[in-house]
Amino acid sequence: QLQLQESGPGLVKPSETLSLTCTVSGxxxxxxxxxxxWIRQPPGKGLEWIGSIYYSGSTYYNPSLKSRxxxxxxxxxxxxxxxxxxxxxxxxxxYYCASFPSGGDAFDIWGQGTMVTVSS
Amino acid sequence: xxxxxxxxxxxxxxxxxxxxxCSGSSSxxxxxxxxxxxxxxxxxxxxxxxxxxxxPSGVPDRFSGSKSGTSAxxxxxxxxxxxxxxxxxxxWDDSLxxxxxxxxxxxxxTVL
Numbered sequence: 611q612l613q614l615q616e617s618g619p620g621l622v623k624p625s626e627t628l629s630l631t632c633t634v635s636g637x638x639x640x641x642x643x644x645x646x647x648w649i650r651q652p653p654g655k656g657l658e659w660i661g662s663i664y665y666s667g668s669t670y671y672n673p674s675l676k677s678r679x680x681x682x683x684x685x686x687x688x689x690x691x692x693x694x695x696x697x698x699x700x701x702x703x704x705y706y707c708a709s710f711p712s713g714g715d716a717f718d719i720w721g722q723g724t725m726v727t728v729s730s
Numbered sequence: 731x732x733x734x735x736x737x738x739x740x741x742x743x744x745x746x747x748x749x750x751x752c753s754g755s756s757s758x759x760x761x762x763x764x765x766x767x768x769x770x771x772x773x774x775x776x777x778x779x780x781x782x783x784x785x786p787s788g789v790p791d792r793f794s795g796s797k798s799g800t801s802a803x804x805x806x807x808x809x810x811x812x813x814x815x816x817x818x819x820x821x822w823d824d825s826l827x828x829x830x831x832x833x834x835x836x837x838x839x840t841v842l
Contacts, residue, residue, distance in 0.1 A: 647831075649775075649831075655835075656732055656818065656833055656834065656835045656836045657767075657775065657818055657820070657833040657836075658833065659830065659831035659832070659833070670829070672830055672831075673827050673828035673829075673830055674830075676828075706774055706775070714780070715763050715765060715780045715781045715784075716765040716777050716780040716781075716820070717765075717777065718777050718780070718786065719777075720774040720775055720776070721774065722773075722774050723774050
């Protein structure tokens, strides 16, 4: 059974870069069976898709965040990562990583989420 | 402001049937399938319905989904106290601004 776990700093200063990692267990991140994605949820608000990546390295980003987002895969560690630059308080949120089956229709397995606060 | 529109709240008594609506446009619901997620308090979202009306393994058949035109609905029959949660609809959006997964603002379901 696929499991995902987010990790990274819980506090980031304004204008700096937010960096998070999602560790995948129970399956290979190099598998063509999945896309991998990041979704966030500001406190008390709804969900926002940040972007997704395929094992081949192909990336897909939310147009509203595209200029600040980089998602990458580290096959040696079975991880994928999120970098969000020039953060502001508006980027304070719970960040989730999730899997999306190739040929499927939805993010089917989610990590537990990690809270990131942007504050000086 | 969310791209997909949901009522902020819904409620029902145990055993009742409730429905939650999700309204979009031709660039998302009108041309792509709809998914529904359930988020229990303090937990990550869980996939409840995919491809408009399909249930993942383990999801009770009390939950059902439908789509018509640019709107979708989630129905919960035989309401139970453990159904109290936030529910989100989602769809792929192909617009002039680019391609994007979009979500509704969420509906908080209260079991009275």
